[in-house]
Amino acid sequence: xxxxxxxxxxxxxxxxxxxxxxxxxxxxxxxxxxxxxxxxxxxxxxxxxxxxxxxxxxxxxxxxxxxxxxxxxxxxxxxxxxxxxxxxxxxxxxxxxxxxxxxxxxxxxxxxxxxxxxxxxxxxxxxxxxxxxxxxxxxxxxxxxxxxxxxxxxxxxxxxxxxxxxxxxxxxxxxxxxxxxxxxxxxxxxxxxxxxxxxxxxxxxxxxxxxxxxxxxxxxxxxxxxxxxxxxxxxxxxxxxxxxxxxxxxxxxxxxxxxxxxxxxxxxxxxxxxxxxxxxxxxxxxxxxxxxxxxxx
Amino acid sequence: xxxxxxxxxxxxxxxxxxxxxxxxxxxxxxxxxxxxxxxxxxxxxxxxxxxxxxxxxxxxxxxxxxxxxxxxxxxxxxxxxxxxxxxxxxxxxxxxxxxxxxxxxxxxxxxxxxxxxxxxxxxxxxxxxxxxxxxxxxxxxxxxxxxxxxxxxxxxxxxxxxxxxxxxxxxxxxxxxxxxxxxxxxxxxxxxxxxxxxxxxxxxxxxxxxxxxxxxxxxxxxxxxxxxxxxxxxxxxxxxxxxxxxxxxxxxxxxxxxxxxxxxxxxxxxxxxxxxxxxxxxxxxxxxxxxxxxxxxxxxxxxxxxxxxxxxx
Numbered sequence: 063x064x065x066x067x068x069x070x071x072x073x074x075x076x077x078x079x080x081x082x083x084x085x086x087x088x089x090x091x092x093x094x095x096x097x098x099x100x101x102x103x104x105x106x107x108x109x110x111x112x113x114x115x116x117x118x119x120x121x122x123x124x125x126x127x128x129x130x131x132x133x134x135x136x137x138x139x140x141x142x143x144x145x146x147x148x149x150x151x152x153x154x155x156x157x158x159x160x161x162x163x164x165x166x167x168x169x170x171x172x173x174x175x176x177x178x179x180x181x182x183x184x185x186x187x188x189x190x191x192x193x194x195x196x197x198x199x200x201x202x203x204x205x206x207x208x209x210x211x212x213x214x215x216x217x218x219x220x221x222x223x224x225x226x227x228x229x230x231x232x233x234x235x236x237x238x239x240x241x242x243x244x245x246x247x248x249x250x251x252x253x254x255x256x257x258x259x260x261x262x263x264x265x266x267x268x269x270x271x272x273x274x275x276x277x278x279x280x281x282x283x284x285x286x287x288x289x290x291x292x293x294x295x296x297x298x299x300x301x302x303x304x305x306x307x308x309x310x311x312x313x314x315x316x317x318x319x320x321x322x323x324x325x326x327x328x329x330x331x332x333x334x335x336x337x338x339x340x341x342x343x344x345x346x347x348x349x350x351x352x353x354x355x356x357x358x359x
Numbered sequence: 360x361x362x363x364x365x366x367x368x369x370x371x372x373x374x375x376x377x378x379x380x381x382x383x384x385x386x387x388x389x390x391x392x393x394x395x396x397x398x399x400x401x402x403x404x405x406x407x408x409x410x411x412x413x414x415x416x417x418x419x420x421x422x423x424x425x426x427x428x429x430x431x432x433x434x435x436x437x438x439x440x441x442x443x444x445x446x447x448x449x450x451x452x453x454x455x456x457x458x459x460x461x462x463x464x465x466x467x468x469x470x471x472x473x474x475x476x477x478x479x480x481x482x483x484x485x486x487x488x489x490x491x492x493x494x495x496x497x498x499x500x501x502x503x504x505x506x507x508x509x510x511x512x513x514x515x516x517x518x519x520x521x522x523x524x525x526x527x528x529x530x531x532x533x534x535x536x537x538x539x540x541x542x543x544x545x546x547x548x549x550x551x552x553x554x555x556x557x558x559x560x561x562x563x564x565x566x567x568x569x570x571x572x573x574x575x576x577x578x579x580x581x582x583x584x585x586x587x588x589x590x591x592x593x594x595x596x597x598x599x600x601x602x603x604x605x606x607x608x609x610x611x612x613x614x615x616x617x618x619x620x621x622x623x624x625x626x627x628x629x630x631x632x633x634x635x636x637x638x639x640x641x642x643x644x645x646x647x648x649x650x651x652x653x654x655x656x657x658x659x660x661x662x663x664x665x666x667x668x669x670x671x672x
Contacts, residue, residue, distance in 0.1 A: 191374060291502055318512075
């Protein structure tokens with residue numbers, strides 16, 4: 063039932079309407095969906111092309127330091143005269159790539175864990191208790207502890223941010239699997255002697271795809287926040303890399319005299335995360351209208 | 360009721376045990392020899408050996424864990440590598456600001472979020488509902504330090520209503536102390552308000568569909584009485600749950616907020632200790648935070664049974 067509704071809203075009846083008109087009318091039918099997708103797409107393109115279209119983000123110009131936003135420098139300059147605009151655009155790369163990497167890693171591990179806990183009841187208790195334990199440690203704390211103890215390399219940062227996100231993904235998947243495995247068609251498949259792997263792959267996972275997609279959108283959003291917090295606390299991306307968190311961390315000393323150094327990366331981060339969160343909300347409401355409006359994540 | 364409470368208590372033990380194992384293993388992830396780390400840069404080889412013997416670092420993993428857990432249970436968290444003060448003493452000095460900040464944040468969050476969620480559910484198409492839901496998405500999307508700096512820029516640097524940073528201990532007067540915590544508490548409560556308002560709205564919407572609410576309206580009960588007796592008491596369980604779950608985010612946010620506002624609390628101690636690689640302090644703080652989280656959620660579980668008698672299974 064959930065899926066049919068999604069199909070109505072998103073990509074289906076082809077009868078009499080061509081696909082182009084479908085997409086063209088999307089901003090009218092789903093303005094928030096269209097807006098958040100457009101924003102994320104814009105940031106994605108920025109991330110890819112920014113090194114070729116902006117000035118050198120590391121170029122110093124001490125004579126023009128702490129200049130307010132102007133036509134030449136739309137976001138102003140920082141304490142050593144670097145272009146905040148160039149740095150903010152290039153900073154998109156770090157946030158988006160960390161967000162995507164964490165979303166992929168969390169989804170892979172979380173789905174496996176959730177399916178195992180939900181389908182094989184004998185290990186459920188043990189697996190979920192381990193997940194509870196990870197959830198009992200605040201995500202920020204867990205991530206900075208791991209990064210600071212092991213050392214800040216991209217792999218460690220992505221793993222450290224993924225670890226606290228995995229239990230929530232696992233819980234979402236487990237809940238879906240628990241209800242799906244009671245369905246008649248799953249029982250039928252078991253009775254017919256279907257192999258477990260096939261049943262999981264063909265019958266369980268497709269049914270859980272919606273909630274997984276929604277949750278990974280949220281993971282993508284919160285990973286970007288965590289990355290910026292790590293950088294801000296000085297335990298994340300190395301300070302010479304222009305990431306939004308690093309820029310905000312440097313900009314805090316100049317908050318009073320040059321608020322743009324902190325303000326613009328903050329604005330870009332907020333817009334990206336907001337777009338991802340809105341996309342998640344819209345997808346969730348489309349996939350399961352009974353939840354429309356919000357509940358626990 | 361007693362059976363339920365005891366059951367919940369026992370369910371919390373494996374979680375704490377798993378956290379302890381994790382925190383213990385954290386130290387073995389650190390590159391290098393832990394005995395050298397703990398003995399310090401200027402220790403002679405015999406001193407390092409003595410530390411190794413004393414902490415049982417030469418033992419295999421399991422006996423070493425048991426020895427470590429035994430010391431923790433007896434309240435011995437070791438010495439801080441940085442200041443050479445017992446960790447328990449260091450932590451005790453820092454509890455006051457963090458405790459007050461958390462209490463203030465929860466109070467602000469509940470007082471703001473529950474009425475907002477309630478109104479948003481009663482008038483789903485109204486202005487309050489729209490603003491609340493939009494604000495909630497925003498609350499999820501702003502990192503706590505961005506909210507903090509926005510508040511500092513406007514209310515502290517611009518209007519001079521609040522200090523930019525710093526903390527006045529309770530001993531300097533209650534009002535001065537609370538005044539110094541207003542901005543940190545508001546910035547910290549942002550995410551919490553978003554979380555609680557959304558859940559309150561969803562829970563109240565659910566309850567409003569129930570027959571007993573319609574009956575109460577039909578028999579002419581005053582709206583205020585219906586809200587208090589029927590709606591809120593039945594929507595309480597999800598609201599309390601999310602207050603408990605959100606507590607982890609609150610404790611994490613404390614680390615950031617205290618750094619931004621230079622508050623000498625547990626969060627600041629955590630951030631500093633992690634950056635100084637002061638492992639015994641980091642271990643103790645993670646254990647403490649996880650312990651507080653588990654206890655808060657235990658209290659939440661017990662509150663369920665008080666609020667909703669059906670839950671005493």
